[in-house]
Amino acid sequence: ADRERLEHALAQGDETHVAIELLALARSHPGSPIAQAAGERLQRLAKAALERAQAARGSDEAAERAALTIAYLATLEPESRKVLRARLEQLTRTEIFSRKRSVECEEYKVVPGDSLSRIAKRFRFPVDGIMHVNHMRRTLIRVGQRLKIPRGPFEVLVIKGEYRLIALQDGKWLAEFPIGTGRDDSTPEATFEITEKTKNPTWYAPDGVYPYGHPKNILGTRWLGFNDTEEHAGFGIHGTARPESIGRSESSGCVRMRNEDVEVLYGLIPTGSRVRILP
Known part of the structure; x- marks a missing residue:
């Protein structure tokens, strides 16, 4: 059963969810052989992700953020994650919560007849989130305005x-x-x-x-x-x-x-x- 759980974790479609599944095993069975095996896998995953993040730093913020997320989730010690979280906060402020264009977001140009609720429904992202990302205090929009909308899933x-x-x-x-x-x-x-x-x-x-x-x-x-x-x-x-x-x-x-x-x-x-x- 332990081997099946480990194989299931490793069979997830991307490294973020591999890390989450391994983290679940490590936290659900502390001190057990399955937790030890999951912990060893997490260590290797974190090391490889940190190397990718370092290589991307300064040239590809989206790739750095993706790699740091994997390293963050693969790090078991809360104190060790603090430095990673600080860098992730910086990257997310730039990539998502600034007016800078980002490959992580759609850019939408408001056309006649648009409303914020209609745009939110089209992109499946909440009105409040669009306002937050675009630093808007009111729901009023104007034709030609460009809106930044993060891509899911969430x-x-x-x-x-x-x-x-x-x-x-x-x-x-x-x-x-x-x-x-x-x-x-x-x-x-x-x-x-x-x-x-x-x-x-x-x-x-x-x-x-x-x-x-x-x-x-x-x-x-x-x-x-x-x-x-x-x-x-x-x-x-x-x-x-x-x-x-x-x-x-x-x-x-x-x-x-x-x-x-x-x-x-x-x-x-x-x-x-x-x-x-x-x-």
């Missing part, structure tokens, strides 16, 4: 034991946030899809229904709901009225974020995106 990786959430764009590091998780290990380690997104959500609690703004509403300013499965139902990512709980296991099982962070994530992750939760 996904979310949650590492419970480190209280971290990583957003990925086309297999590359996009953003990262601290989170809170469920008490008594109630946040499920599984793969989901985001099927619902709501601003200022209502909390349907076991003891009643509480609209946004009610003192008993725990969901904060955004809700990104997961699909229900045979084993898990009612889970999602949301904000919080208790920011001091971030970095702790105090929720009822959902992934909890600071409101300002979940608002950014809400804009970057479209409905239909995959969510993978690791130990």
Whole structure:
């Protein structure tokens, strides 16, 4: 069974997802032979990716970002990842969140009859995300305006034991946030899809229904709901009225974020995106 899990991890279609699957094995079975084998594979993957990133530095930022993402995910020690994360933040600011043209993004020229919501639907990227990437404060657009729109697919990786959430764009590091998780290990380690997104959500609690703004509403300013499965139902990512709980296991099982962070994530992750939760 261990060999089958390892072979499955190595059979993923790209190195980013190979790294994620190996990371899942290493974290799910600490101290076991399968974890040791996965760790050794991760070390080799990280070393090769770092060599590619170094070769691309200064000449191909997209290639450097792709390689650093693999190295980042293949590095098990949180402290060792900090330097990599700092460089990934720099690259992402330039490639995605600046006005500079990028091979990572579509460039769209606004035509008569366009609206931001229509453009968002066409490119399957949220209105809030288009505004964030293009430094827009209002939804008003003008004919001839050029908009930068990141290419997907988009996904979310949650590492419970480190209280971290990583957003990925086309297999590359996009953003990262601290989170809170469920008490008594109630946040499920599984793969989901985001099927619902709501601003200022209502909390349907076991003891009643509480609209946004009610003192008993725990969901904060955004809700990104997961699909229900045979084993898990009612889970999602949301904000919080208790920011001091971030970095702790105090929720009822959902992934909890600071409101300002979940608002950014809400804009970057479209409905239909995959969510993978690791130990």
